[in-house]
Amino acid sequence: MAMKRSYNDGCGAAQALDLVGERWALLVVRELLLGPKRFTDLRSGLPGISPNVLSQRLDELEQSSIVRKRKLPPPVSAQVYDLTDWGRQLEIVLQDLGRWAAQSPTFDREACLGIDSLVMSFRTMFTPSAAVGVHASYELRVGDDVFHAEIDDGTFEIHRGSAAKPDAIIDTSPNVFAEIVYDPTGDLAAAVRDGTVVITGDPAAVERFTGYFTLPAPAAG
Template sequence: MVGRRKYDDGCAVAHGLDLVGERWALLVVRELLLGPKRFTDLIAGLPGISPDMLTQRLRELTDAGVLRRRRLGPPAAAWVYELTRWGAELEPIVLRLARWSSRSPGMRPDAPLSTDSLVLSLKALFDGTAAADLRAALALRLGDDQFVLRIADGQLAIARGEPHQPDALLDTDQATLLALLRTDRPLDEALASGELRLLGSRDVVEKVRRLFPPPAPVPLADRS
């Protein structure tokens, strides 16, 4: 098998690309930012990657110290991959890259997203200034995936898992959630159609949905 090509450059940027610059590597990191996943979960979140390619990337990232493999105890008793503490430090880099690239005129808002990618995009687009006076916990259920969004002091924290006394719970699908975040679609319309189930404070939901404005595309003049 042909060995990996390296930049053989003393620049730290080049070395960083040696670590996570191979195709799919940074997307594997993205899929693990919200917590551990099994191999099958990673395959589901990365449509287009082959099992062999994913195995290779997981091996390389493990060898580099970015992630590790761990066996969960009963009742799960499954092997999962998770970021190391050092690997988790890639989060602000991934989010900043997402925010930067979302300003590209070539960005396709209709392209498919993994669930984790959608949820992480909330962190990338979060407007902390607009949320300065808001303190809230919002539970989000997207199919089999559950997350808790906590907003306080102009900061947003997102964790995977069951909610504990959230101010509101949204149970919906990706398309409906994106429509509520990206457009002025009324909550009543989504509720009446059955595409959305809302428990708790409607006022909190209305405030939270306004905190993720898409950045304006880069003007043509600024790209020349």
């Protein structure tokens, strides 16, 4: 593999960009923050990347000790890519970038949103003060992906997998979910009526869920 270009700069930010500044690198990291994935799963989450470029990014991230390759035990026995403990520390970097970008006056809120992007946005935009004293459990179903979200007195956790006894189950697409949570004009009741959102359980709990996440105010021009 050809040697990567370097800024040859002693600044920590420059050396960080040497590691994760190549196109797609941070998005590969984003796709692995919620758990290990096979190559084909990464391709599904990053439909704009070619197989060759994805292979190159994974090799570079593995050489930099950000990503590691491992084999799942039987009966799965599949090869997956996972973040190292050090690589997982990039989550706070991605969250800060997400908050910063959300303030942009040109932020494209109509762009296609993947399920991992949606879930990471919930981790990023959760507002603890809005959920003080709240204890609630949710199951989020987006296509074939299932997540368990737990709110416990101002804290928020979300992981892959089903919830044992959720207050509500929400079944929808990433973009519709983002609209009802982040768009001031988003109408949960209308989405339920037209079938783009299916709720099992307490609809009021879902309405409350949409109020626990807040986008930052747009930056001054």
